[in-house]
Amino acid sequence: MILADGITLLCNDLQVDPQDIVMLVVSWHMKASTMCEYSKEEFFTGLQALGIDSLEKFIQRISFMRSELKDEQKFREIYNFAFGWAKEKGQKSLALDTAIGMWQLLFAEMQWPLVDHWCQFLQARHNKAISQDTWSQLLVLARTMDLALSNYDAEGAWPCLIDEFVEYLNENGIIQNGESSDSTQKR
Structure with a gap:
């Protein structure tokens, strides 16, 4: 499990505030069942569905995920x-x-x-x-x-x-x- 502390570290790596709405979109893509935690399966399945296999790609996908809110x-x-x-x-x-x-x-x-x-x-x-x-x-x-x-x-x-x-x-x-x-x- 990735819990709140791990998600905070992920947000730091992504250069995103943990309370930024884009993290809700990330959680939606991961089909996370609970706020402030990702199971290993949710995390890896979500990354795979988004085509993310590196931190650089994750950072690049943030703007795409933010744009999904406009749809x-x-x-x-x-x-x-x-x-x-x-x-x-x-x-x-x-x-x-x-x-x-x-x-x-x-x-x-x-x-x-x-x-x-x-x-x-x-x-x-x-x-x-x-x-x-x-x-x-x-x-x-x-x-x-x-x-x-x-x-x-x-x-x-x-x-x-x-x-x-x-x-x-x-x-x-x-x-x-x-x-x-x-x-x-x-x-």
Whole structure:
């Protein structure tokens, strides 16, 4: 097993910050089952699939892996992978603090302006672990709804937590009758 210390050394060799989103992409390619560790099989199978047989080739492939985040389909796959990868072994849900960190990392890449409001809402009103349904449906919300959420259907099949988030946005004047406030538009 390559554990956190070994991954930190790998990141140093690759000249990449361990918290850089590209390391999530590396883990996705390796089909890593757990955050901050790679089994020998995951590591070697992933390197082989990427065509990497030297440190130099690994460094060269970093820009390719970073570019994969721009591909909508691959981003969705990486986003969905992140849930299982980041949750604690044996747990069905993702710890709230971990989910928030992952959303801030992923949505910074996708540039969803409501991510900070979502995280604030969760900390103020939810303070519980995040289900896989909520995790996956938040990406659907971020991708399909306009900034003011004017095309949001409260009668749709959204998880209750997302319905509560939309209510929270309205209650706090962040969106008003399908229009976003100036502060949200500037983000």
